Every structure is written in structure tokens, then in C-alpha cells.
Amino acid sequence: MRFELTRDYLEKLRQGIEANDVKIVKELTNDLHPADIAEILDEISIDEARFVYLHIDKEFGSDVLVEMEEDVRERFLALLSGEEIASVFIDNMDSDDAADIISELSEERQEEVLSHISDIQQAGDIVDLLNYDEDTAGGLMATELISVKENWTVTRCLDEIRIQAEEVDEIFFVYVVDEKETLIGTLPLKKLLLANGNTLIKDIFDGNVISVKTDMDSEDVANVMEKYDLVAVPVVDGIGRLKGRITIDDVVDVIKEEAEKDYQMISGISGDVEHSDSIFQLTKARIPWLMIGMSGGVLAALVIGGFETELALYPQLAFFITLITATGGNAGIQSSSIIVQGLASKTIGLESTTRKLIKELSIALINGIILSTLLFAYNVLVEHPMALSISVSLALITVIVVASLFGTFVPLALNRIKIDPAVATGPFITTTNDVIGLFIYFWIGKYFFTVFS
Amino acid sequence: MRFELTRDYLEKLRQGIEANDVKIVKELTNDLHPADIAEILDEISIDEARFVYLHIDKEFGSDVLVEMEEDVRERFLALLSGEEIASVFIDNMDSDDAADIISELSEERQEEVLSHISDIQQAGDIVDLLNYDEDTAGGLMATELISVKENWTVTRCLDEIRIQAEEVDEIFFVYVVDEKETLIGTLPLKKLLLANGNTLIKDIFDGNVISVKTDMDSEDVANVMEKYDLVAVPVVDGIGRLKGRITIDDVVDVIKEEAEKDYQMISGISGDVEHSDSIFQLTKARIPWLMIGMSGGVLAALVIGGFETELALYPQLAFFITLITATGGNAGIQSSSIIVQGLASKTIGLESTTRKLIKELSIALINGIILSTLLFAYNVLVEHPMALSISVSLALITVIVVASLFGTFVPLALNRIKIDPAVATGPFITTTNDVIGLFIYFWIGKYFFTVFS
Numbered sequence: 001m002r003f004e005l006t007r008d009y010l011e012k013l014r015q016g017i018e019a020n021d022v023k024i025v026k027e028l029t030n031d032l033h034p035a036d037i038a039e040i041l042d043e044i045s046i047d048e049a050r051f052v053y054l055h056i057d058k059e060f061g062s063d064v065l066v067e068m069e070e071d072v073r074e075r076f077l078a079l080l081s082g083e084e085i086a087s088v089f090i091d092n093m094d095s096d097d098a099a100d101i102i103s104e105l106s107e108e109r110q111e112e113v114l115s116h117i118s119d120i121q122q123a124g125d126i127v128d129l130l131n132y133d134e135d136t137a138g139g140l141m142a143t144e145l146i147s148v149k150e151n152w153t154v155t156r157c158l159d160e161i162r163i164q165a166e167e168v169d170e171i172f173f174v175y176v177v178d179e180k181e182t183l184i185g186t187l188p189l190k191k192l193l194l195a196n197g198n199t200l201i202k203d204i205f206d207g208n209v210i211s212v213k214t215d216m217d218s219e220d221v222a223n224v225m226e227k228y229d230l231v232a233v234p235v236v237d238g239i240g241r242l243k244g245r246i247t248i249d250d251v252v253d254v255i256k257e258e259a260e261k262d263y264q265m266i267s268g269i270s271g272d273v274e275h276s277d278s279i280f281q282l283t284k285a286r287i288p289w290l291m292i293g294m295s296g297g298v299l300a301a302l303v304i305g306g307f308e309t310e311l312a313l314y315p316q317l318a319f320f321i322t323l324i325t326a327t328g329g330n331a332g333i334q335s336s337s338i339i340v341q342g343l344a345s346k347t348i349g350l351e352s353t354t355r356k357l358i359k360e361l362s363i364a365l366i367n368g369i370i371l372s373t374l375l376f377a378y379n380v381l382v383e384h385p386m387a388l389s390i391s392v393s394l395a396l397i398t399v400i401v402v403a404s405l406f407g408t409f410v411p412l413a414l415n416r417i418k419i420d421p422a423v424a425t426g427p428f429i430t431t432t433n434d435v436i437g438l439f440i441y442f443w444i445g446k447y448f449f450t451v452f453s
Numbered sequence: 454m455r456f457e458l459t460r461d462y463l464e465k466l467r468q469g470i471e472a473n474d475v476k477i478v479k480e481l482t483n484d485l486h487p488a489d490i491a492e493i494l495d496e497i498s499i500d501e502a503r504f505v506y507l508h509i510d511k512e513f514g515s516d517v518l519v520e521m522e523e524d525v526r527e528r529f530l531a532l533l534s535g536e537e538i539a540s541v542f543i544d545n546m547d548s549d550d551a552a553d554i555i556s557e558l559s560e561e562r563q564e565e566v567l568s569h570i571s572d573i574q575q576a577g578d579i580v581d582l583l584n585y586d587e588d589t590a591g592g593l594m595a596t597e598l599i600s601v602k603e604n605w606t607v608t609r610c611l612d613e614i615r616i617q618a619e620e621v622d623e624i625f626f627v628y629v630v631d632e633k634e635t636l637i638g639t640l641p642l643k644k645l646l647l648a649n650g651n652t653l654i655k656d657i658f659d660g661n662v663i664s665v666k667t668d669m670d671s672e673d674v675a676n677v678m679e680k681y682d683l684v685a686v687p688v689v690d691g692i693g694r695l696k697g698r699i700t701i702d703d704v705v706d707v708i709k710e711e712a713e714k715d716y717q718m719i720s721g722i723s724g725d726v727e728h729s730d731s732i733f734q735l736t737k738a739r740i741p742w743l744m745i746g747m748s749g750g751v752l753a754a755l756v757i758g759g760f761e762t763e764l765a766l767y768p769q770l771a772f773f774i775t776l777i778t779a780t781g782g783n784a785g786i787q788s789s790s791i792i793v794q795g796l797a798s799k800t801i802g803l804e805s806t807t808r809k810l811i812k813e814l815s816i817a818l819i820n821g822i823i824l825s826t827l828l829f830a831y832n833v834l835v836e837h838p839m840a841l842s843i844s845v846s847l848a849l850i851t852v853i854v855v856a857s858l859f860g861t862f863v864p865l866a867l868n869r870i871k872i873d874p875a876v877a878t879g880p881f882i883t884t885t886n887d888v889i890g891l892f893i894y895f896w897i898g899k900y901f902f903t904v905f906s
Contacts, residue, residue, distance in 0.1 A: 033663070035680050158646065165643045172625055172684065189642060190618045193611065210486070226709070227488050229702040231625065231684055248701050249682040252708065256679070259712035260794065266719055267790035267878070268783050275795040279812060283819050286787050290853075293783040294824055297776025298831060304772045311771055315764040318771035319757045322887050323750025325775050330721050330746040330880055334739050337720035341713065342728040359732060366736050371747055378751060400743075425720070427783055434775055 003036040010043060017044075017051050025055050034060050038067035046075050062092040065101065074104060082112030090117055090126075096142035096250065098122070099129035129244075137221050138214035140254070141235040141244030147175040148201055150184060155197040157187070172232050175242055176205040183234055183242040185209045211236045214243055221246060222254045223346055262344065266337060266425040268293070289427050296431025300325070300438055307442040310449065316385065317445045320392045321438065323375075328399040328437035329430045331367065335360055335407030336424045343411065343421050353412055357405055364404035368397035387452035388445075395441040402440065403433045456489040463496060470501050478508050487513050491520035499528050515545040518554065527557060535565030543570055543579075549595035549703070551575070552582035582697075590674050591667035593707070594688040594697030600628040601654055603637060608650040610640070625685050628695055629658040636687055636695040638662050664689045667696055674699060675707045676799055715797065719790060719878040721746070742880050749884025753778070753891055760895040763902065769838065770898045773845045774891065776828075781852040781890035782883045784820065788813055788860030789877045796864065796874050806865055810858055817857035821850035840905035841898075848894040855893065856886045 009028070016024035029037060029052060037056060041049040041064070049072070056064065065073060077085060090098045090113065102110050110130075117123040125143040132138025146164045148157045161174065174187040185207040195204050211234045212221050225233055225248055235244045260272065268289035273282055304311070304321070311317055339356075342348035372393035379389035407429060411421035462481070469477035482490060482505060490509060494502040494517070502525070509517065518526060530538060543551045543566060555563050563583075570576040578596040585591025599617045601610045614627065627640040638660040648657050664687045665674050678686055678701055688697045713725065721742035726735055757764070757774070764770055792809075795801035825846035832842035860882060864874035 033661075033681060035682070039680075162646055165646060193615055193618060208486075226702075226705055227492075228486055229488070231700065231702060247684065248705065249679075249684060252679055252701065252705060255705065255708060256712070256798075259709075259716070263712070263716055263719065263790065263794060266716065267786045269787055269790065273791065274800050275791050275809065275812075276800060279815050279819070282791070282816050286784075286816065287820050287823060289787070290780060290783055290820055290824055291827075293779050294776060294828065294849075297773070297779050298828075300775035300779070301772040304775070305769075308768055311764075311768040315761055315768060315771075316758075318764055318768075318774065319754040320750070321771065321774045322753035322757070322778050322891065323747060325779070326746050326750050326753070326880075326884065326887060327743060330743055331739075333720045334722055334742070337716060337722065338726065338728050338735070341716060345709075347727050347729060356728065359728075359735075362732050363735050363739065366732070367740050367743055370740060371743055374744075375747065375751075396747075427779075430779065434779060438775065 003032055005036070005039055005043065010040070013040065013052070014044065014048065017048050022055055025052060029056050034063035035067045037064045038069075041076075042069045042072050046072070046079075049076060050079060059092070062089040062097075065089050066093065066097045070104065073101070077101075077105070082109055083116045086113045086116030087118070091119065091122070094142045094144055095122065095125045095129055096140065096244075099126050099139075100134075102126060103130055103134065132214060135218045136214065137212045137216040137218065137235045137246060138243070140218050140221060140250050141214070141246045143244045145175060145234070145242075145245045146173075147177050147242055148187060150176055150178055150200075150202040150205065152201050153197065154192060154195045154199045154201070154204075157192065157201055158197075161192075172247070173234075173245070175209075175234050175245070176201055177242050181242055182240045183209065183211055183236050186234075209234065212246070213238065218251075218254045219258055219344075222251045222258070225251050226255070258344065262340060262422045262425070265420075265422040266333070266340075268427045293427040293431055296427070296434055299431070299435050303435055303438045304442070307446060310442065310446050314388070314445070314449045316388050317391075317442065317449070320388075320395075320441070323392070324395055324399055324437050324441045325434045327371065327396060328403040328433045331364065331400045332403035332407035332429050332433040333425060335364075335404045336411050336421075336429055339408055339411040340421050340425055343415050353409075356412065357408055360404050360408040361401065364401040365397070367404075368400040371400065372396040385452070387448040391441070391445040391448040394448075395437075395444045398440050398444070399433075399437040402436060406433065406436070456485055458489070458492055458496065463493070466493065466505070467497065467501065470497075470504050475508055478505060482509050487516035488520045490517045491522075494529075495522045495525050499525070499532075502529060503532060512545070515542040515550075518542050519546065519550045523557065526554070530554075530558065535562055536569045539566045539569030540571065544572065544575070547595045547597055548575065548578045548582055549593065549697075552579050552592075553587075555579060556583055556587065585667060588671045589667065590665045590669040590671065590688045590699060591696070593671055593674060593699045593703050594667070595699075596697045598628060598687070598695075598698045599626075600630050600695055601640060603629055603631055603653075603655040603658065605654050606650065607645060607648045607652045607654070607657075610645065610654055614645075625700070626687075626698070628662075628687050628698070629654055630695050634695055635693045636662065636664055636689050639687075662687065665699070666691065671704075671707045672711055672797075675704045675711070678704050679708070711797065715793060715875045715878070718873075718875040719786070719793075721880045746880040746884055749880070749887055752884075752888050756888055756891045757895070760899065763895065763899050767841070767898070767902050769841050770844075770895065770902070773841075773848075773894070776845070777848055777852055777890050777894045778887045780824065780849060781856040781886045784817065784853045785856035785860035785882055785886045786878060788817075788857045789864050789874075789882055792861055792864040793874050793878055796868050806862075809865065810861055813857050813861040814854065817854040818850070820857075821853040824853065825849040838905070840901040844894070844898040844901040847901075848890075848897045851893050851897070852886075852890040855889060859886065859889070 013025065013028050016028060041052060102113055105113065114123055114127065146161055148160060174189065175183060176185045176187050178184050185205040186209050187201060187205045191204045210228055210230065212224060214235055214237055232245050232247045234242055235246060237243050269285050270288055271285045273285040375396060376389055376393040379392060410429060411424040414424055415421040466478065466481050469481060494505060555566055558566065567576055567580065599614055601613060627642065627645065628636060629638045629640050631637050638658040639662050640654060640658045644657045663681055663683065665677060667688055667690055685698050685700045687695055688699060690696050722738050723741055724738045726738040828849060829842055829846040832845060863882060864877040867877055868874040
């Protein structure tokens, strides 16, 4: 029932396209889900994609388009006129998908497409949706939903649902509104099926409804839906009028994107890139962070250079440069990533920043003492000079403590001034920790070598 | 409508509990969603939690239990007898939640609880579910679902749905099975509402159903539901018989957990910890990775120590140790994280490993040439010796290339031998890159200083 894209399959399809063999192409794409066809189109050239697209089931066209990757879709739509886009695709789409796709077009093309949408109501809904910021509940929601009035009977309700259902793919929830279109609850389908025809909706509906406002940030929408295990959530405007609904499949994309963004930030990659992107895109996403890291390296070189005299006297000081910077870096990233994850999932706890820092200090001290004791034992064992052994261990504790506190404090501070705290997990924090760590190390080293000599 | 947990609220609640004031506690928890109550119970002591729990609405009890954090729930259930757990909680739960919670108990307590479940059918379902691996579709699914036979009429179907609906919280899909209980399709509620009473189900059902097998890995289930935008997916056994269904809210948890696992791996934290966990738990999750990193640092010290003679002659070589290791580390993590993300989301592309490595080589060369040219210009500008300037830049290119190829190859190789490729993003790969990078750097440095002097 499910399709797995293989190299063999692509090879066969390409041969069919090259031979202009419509029968083979149809055979190969027949019965596939739109998401599978979109996956195939993402893998082949734009001309091959056009050939395939022309020969798939017409009613699938818009679903395939929705599932395509953004950049492929962009190149694909560039081949079509505004009228074709409107009549072939947009007319068959849900308002939220239509708005997403139209928003990717240039201002000029947007107007062209909108002017060719045959359903005035749909065109109006799309224009309304385009006004919402794409990272808010309004930008995520679809306007297709089923709503009933509180003073209707069950029979009237079923009749109205039948009419409204024409427009909606799947009925998950029936929303109940009052005369002013204010959302007052939901009507579980179960209750509708079990109730007597003359019963009034207001006597059976469920008034405990969780809704979100149109301007709520999409990450917060995801948190609400996740916390309350919601499959769909109604969206209301500032005065509580029902405007649309968000289903969880759209929110899954938000959750994935957020997680990927944080992951890319911690690994020093900017932008949403994949291994299948072009070499140019991948280079562009990676080099800025490498440059930040290298600049940090130059700074570190200046710090080390400042202790050139000591290095010439005690070259053994250089042995542990990497140990100090690497361990400080690791401790810092551990701290900041725990904070970043806690902030993202709202599980950070309610205690004050000071208490968070005290907790972090305790953990850092325990880790620092264990590690530096082990290291001291090792250094004594291999008969390194006592000055070196003491300096390295003392520096190690200090660096772990400083890096951990820094890694805890910076994301909390960034979050307070509304900057994405994940920034604090990238090369930026590691670099800073490197520089601070080296200072501490050489300063302590210099002191002990002077004392012991 | 939604509740926000604040320090003030907790303060008031604690005062109420301390004063044994049932009225205040009831007032404060009244009208709250079970997920909110669970959130509160996670924040207060186990004794306070018991007090609150005793005074909340009885029918909410099991929902609150489902939403609690695992460790809090464990301590909480330890206070109750097997009979209490069975009669108060399990009887009101969906089979998947019940199985999850029972699976957390000791073998002995599991039997005790199971023997006290009043509904024999439910007890049987739970025992069946306990047999599935928790990371498979079988472990995720619930057995509560609505299924109809293909040769029923719409009227019979609605009657049966009314009966079956008693057990099911929400009706999202009606599944259609044949005489042998084999899943053959779904019946959209819309079609059911629009059809005539005498119509046979086999004439209106939708045979294009995507299902998963009970033994499918839960990550794969998540990928399938995400790709096809499914809100619920039916689960079938090896010969296609309908066994249960998975709803997307359970899969959202899988997606989140996977993302968190990868994130914690790259930041060098083991186990699923949060900032609110105890100092002991947090230390335990962090120290192993710090030790790996420190061992790498000791290895690095040995490498650098091997070049002690050169360092004594040319102490300037030490200046750029951090730059080389940090940049190599960054490039390696970039490469491996792109591969790990691609493998997780199945967007890695179909080309061979060799082609992936060639692509990575190109990116590494471009980045390496740009960065080392910049660095060379800087070193010439600040009038560092030519031997140093050349060595550092040459070493930088080499290290970026080696680290990038290594970062690409290792996760691909781990994935092939069925080890979680995310392992390759943690301190392990950075440490290896540090050691290799230092070798390359000092070896090149030694050569050029000898040539130029």
C-alpha cells in the first residue's frame, strides 16, 4: 500500500520519459499517493517533472503541488500562467494551502492568480489569510470548517453539516457558535449521532473548548496542541469570533521545523539546508559559522601569543590547550542546550535565574572536581611537573564552572530580550568559552610555574 | 480558557494545602484541564500532590495520571494498591495509555493490577498491547476504534457506530473490514452522513487506505503519518487484520522525543534530562561525555607532547592550536549533523556514498580555500613568520577536508550497521577530529619550519 522510492524506480521512470512513453509513465505513477508523486518530482529535473505532471490524474494535481518542496514548486509554477495556476490548482485546494502557495509568488503574480479564482468566497478567504503573519495561528489556519448555531436542533444541524461538508475534506470537529459568531464550544460527532433529532444543540454541546487567537505565535500553538493532545484547534479573533481551525498535521511541520532550526543552530549551519541541496547553498549555509569560529581562533591565537614568553620557558603548557578548550566547550554546550530545550518546551521550571545559576554551579563543581581529580592523578602518574599538574587541574575546574554558568546565563538573557536563545548554542558560545578558558589556563599556569620555579 | 502556571499560583496553592483548606484547593483547581493539573502536580512535592489529587474531580483522575511526568507518576502510584490503580484509573483509560502506565510497574505489580481490572475484554487488550515492543506501531496503538463490515447498510452501520462509540472518545475514522477482519478501507464520516440508509458500505467506502504493520518502528510510523498528512493510521497484523489505530498526538510525542534525543546527543548529554531534574540526574547525564572529551584532551596532549622539541624551538606553533581544532571540529559537526538530519527525515537522497563524499569534498575545499586564504592574509599582515603563515593555512584546508569527510562518512557507516548515526555528532567525533587535526598541524608545521630555517 505504501510506496518506497528507489534508484531502480527512478531509472525506469527516466527511461520512460526519455522515450516519450506515456504508457510506462502512467503505469509507474498510477495509484500513487500525491505525496509519493511529489517526492518523485523533487528528485528529477524540472523538465522531466513537467512531463510526469502532465500525465497524472488531473484531480491529484493540486495535492501533489501542496506536497512538493518549496524550491521545486517555485520553479514549476514559473512555467505556468496565473490563470492556469488559479483554475487548475487553487480552485481545488484548502484555503490554508492555497494561501501558503500564493504567498510564495511575487506580488504581481499573486494579484494575477487571485483575479482568476472562480470562487469569490474562496478568493476572499485567501486574501484574508494572506494578511496574517505566516508564523502565527492565523497564518497556519484554514477557513474550511463546520460550525453550527447553539439554538439549532440536532436534525437541522445534520442537514447543515451535510451542506457544509461539501467543502471540507474530513469532519473532525463541529464547532458551536452563538448569534454573533462567537465560539462557545464543540459538538462531538459522537453526541450528535447518539442524540434525538429534536434536541437543541445548546443542551448537548461541550462548552470546554480550548481555542487560540489568530495572532498567537505558531510555536505556542504547537505547545498548546501538544500539551492538551489536540487533533484540531479552533482559531478566534480578538473578540472571540470563530475564524478558522488548525489541524495537527500542519503543527507537526512547525514542530519539526523548530527542532531542525535548533539543531542546525547548535551544529553551526544557517538556513534550512539538506544534503540534497546544491553545493553553493550548502557552502553558503556553512561558511558564516566557520568564519565566526575562525575569528574566535584568531582571538585565541592572540591570547596564547600574549603568553609567548611563558610558552618559550615552559612549552609543556601548550600540551593541555586542547583539553582545556574542548572540555570548557563541552560543558558550556551542555548547559546552554538544556536551557534552550527547556525554554522551547516550556519545561524550564519556575524558579528564578539566580536559583538556576546556583543549581548549575553545583553541577559544574561536582563535574569539575571529579574530572580534575582524575586528570591530576594521570598527570602525577606520567610524572609531569607538579606546576603543570596543579595548573591544569585548577584551570579545568575553573573553566568548567565559568563555561557552565555562561552557557546557562546567555540563553536565559537572550530569551528575556526576545532573541532566539538557540543562538547561544552555536560556535558563538564555544568560541567565547575558548578565549575565556585560555586566559584562565595561562594565567593560572603562569602563576604556578613562577611559584614552583 | 487556557491556564498559565505561575509562581503566584503555586504559592497560593501551597498555602491552601498547608492550611488543609479544601475549599481553596478546589477553587484553584476547578475547571482546569487534566493536562494543567498534571503540570501542577509535577511542580509540587509528592505529599502536596496527593492532597490535591484527592480533591479533584474523580472522573479526571485517570486523565491527569496519563499526562503526568513518568517519574512523578511512578512515585505517585507507589502510594496506591494494585486494586486502587485498577479500579480508580485503569478502568477509565484508553488501552494504549493503560498499557503504557502498567508497563512502568514491576512485573509483580503488573499482575496485581491486571487481575483487578473489571472489564475482561479491556484486561485482555492491555495484555496483548504489553507484548508489543514500545518502540513499534503495536506499542503506540490503541485498540479502541470503530470498525464496520463491508456488507452492512448505512443504517446498520450508524446503529453499530452508536454502540461502539460508547467506548471511543472521539470518532475520527470508521474502518471497514471484510469477514476475516482484514482491513480493506475507511469510511469517511462525510460519506456516511451524505448517503442513503439502504446503501451498502462496500459501495461507498474508500479503499485507498494507508496502514502500518504492528512491528513497524515508531519513527517510521511518524515518517509515514507526516508524509501523508495523516491524523490517524490503522494498524494491521502480518496478514492484514485490523488490530488498532494510532492517532497523531501520540506520534507527536515520538517526533519530539526523537528530535530531543538527537539534540542531546549533539550537545553531549545522555538520557532524557531537563533543567528541572535533580542535580544528581543532571550530573549523571553530563559527566560521561565530559570524560570522553577529557580523554580526547589527554590524547591531544600526547600528540602535542610528541612535538615538544619543535614547540621549544618555535613556540609560535602553539598560537594556532585552538584555531585548528575549533575549525576542524565545527566543519566536522556541520557535516555529520546534515547527514544525521537527512537520515532521520529520509531526505538524504538516493545517490551513492561515494557521490555524497565527493559532494562533501567539494564543499570542504571551497570553504577551506576561502578560510585559509583569509587567514594567510591576516598572518602576513601581522607579520608572522612565513613558515607559520604557510603551515597554519595549509593545515587549515587539510583539517577542514578531513573533518568534513570524516563527519560525512561516520554517520553513514553507523547507519549501515544499524547504530544510531546521531552518536557521530557528539564529543566522540569532535575529539577524534581534534587529535587528527593536531597531528596534521604539527606535522606540516614541523616540515615548513625546518624548510624555512
